[in-house]
Amino acid sequence: xxxxxxxxxxxxxxxxxxxxxxxxxxxxxxxxxxxxxxxxxxxxxxxxxxxxxxxxxxxxxxxxxxxxxxxxxxxxxxxxxxxxxxxxxxxxxxxxxxxxxxxxxxxxxxxxxxxxxxxxxxxxxxxxxxxxxxxxxxxxxxxxxxxxxxxxxxxxxxxxxxxxxxxxxxxxxxxxxxxxxxxxxxxxxxxxxxxxxxxxxxxxxxxxxxxxxxxxxxxxxxxxxxxxxxxxxxxxxxxxxxxxxxxxxxxxxxxxxxxxxxxxxxxxxxxxxxxxxxxxxxxxxxxxxxxxx
Ligand SMILES: [Zn+2]
Ligand SMILES: [Zn+2]
Numbered sequence: 682x683x684x685x686x687x688x689x690x691x692x693x694x695x696x697x698x699x700x701x702x703x704x705x706x707x708x709x710x711x712x713x714x715x716x717x718x719x720x721x722x723x724x725x726x727x728x729x730x731x732x733x734x735x736x737x738x739x740x741x742x743x744x745x746x747x748x749x750x751x752x753x754x755x756x757x758x759x760x761x762x763x764x765x766x767x768x769x770x771x772x773x774x775x776x777x778x779x780x781x782x783x784x785x786x787x788x789x790x791x792x793x794x795x796x797x798x799x800x801x802x803x804x805x806x807x808x809x810x811x812x813x814x815x816x817x818x819x820x821x822x823x824x825x826x827x828x829x830x831x832x833x834x835x836x837x838x839x840x841x842x843x844x845x846x847x848x849x850x851x852x853x854x855x856x857x858x859x860x861x862x863x864x865x866x867x868x869x870x871x872x873x874x875x876x877x878x879x880x881x882x883x884x885x886x887x888x889x890x891x892x893x894x895x896x897x898x899x900x901x902x903x904x905x906x907x908x909x910x911x912x913x914x915x916x917x918x919x920x921x922x923x924x925x926x927x928x929x930x931x932x933x934x935x936x937x938x939x940x941x942x943x944x945x946x947x948x949x950x951x952x953x954x955x956x957x958x959x960x961x962x963x964x965x966x967x968x969x970x971x972x973x974x
Contacts, residue, residue, distance in 0.1 A: 683813060686796035690818065691787070694796050697814035700772075703843065704811055704874055707770060711868030718860025719868075727869050730768070732938075735873055736912040738765030740939040741946075743774055744914070747829055748781050751927035752943060753954040760834045770846045770870030771877060773839035775825065782823045783815055785924070788899035798898060799885040806882050811874065846870060880907050884917035891931075892922035905935070913937030923958040931958055 742762025888902030907915030913929035930937030
């Protein structure tokens with residue numbers, strides 16, 4: 682059915698019932714029950730939870746550390762941050778790391794397969810990104826580093842991620858009732874899934890391209906507003922150019938809250954060997970990035 686989205690030798694793209702059901706099981710009650718229940722206090726609590734899960738868990742923990750090794754952190758801290766990531770409701774940490782590697786691999790080719798490229802429009806991307814799933818033919822080709830692949834805590838969270846979200850929902854329900862649980866968990870998770878998808882879509886299509894990346898079809902774009910509200914992730918051209926930099930916002934006006942968290946952790950003495958595109962020597966050069974355009 683979706684045979685032309687990736688080359689046959691790479692794998693196949695299939696409809697994912699699990700992914701689709703999870704999105705709407707969060708979205709529908711979130712909108713019907715959670716949205717009308719919102720109060721200023723609940724909005725504030727949801728923002729705090731979004732910061733802990735998306736900024737600290739996803740951007741600083743899983744993305745900058747586990748995926749790109751942008752700084753060195755003790756095991757317990759990485760595990761704690763990945764636990765926070767699980768509460769975003771985006772999915773299992775190991776499959777998320779793998780998906781990042783598939784995308785990186787294919788987007789760095791001169792002709793990226795349709796599923797990983799952005800030659801299509803928003804509506805099609807909504808369907809492809811949030812309802813379909815890539816199944817690689819040769820998993821060995823995308824093998825994760827041993828310490829990630831074999832970490833028992835990450836394997837446990839990979840198997841049980843959805844249950845932690847359900848548990849969070851039950852705790853909110855027991856303490857605060859149905860409306861607040863639907864707002865703080867269902868609505869927040871749905872907003873995280875949709876927000877993550879939307880930032881990814883826009884930050885590959887529109888906005889500033891400071892760096893050109895030789896031989897890669899997808900170079901990412903810097904989108905200021907999305908960069909600020911996505912804790913730095915929307916400065917995506919910077920990230921394609923310097924994937925192992927812990928700092929996604931490179932100029933003073935590119936406010937990167939995730940970088941603020943890394944700096945705080947460094948100041949507290951919890952992390953070290955922080956790589957940034959501004960600190961020269963320690964940064965592994967990005968994938969064939971040229972100087973700023
Ligand atoms: Zn990208
Ligand atoms: Zn990345």
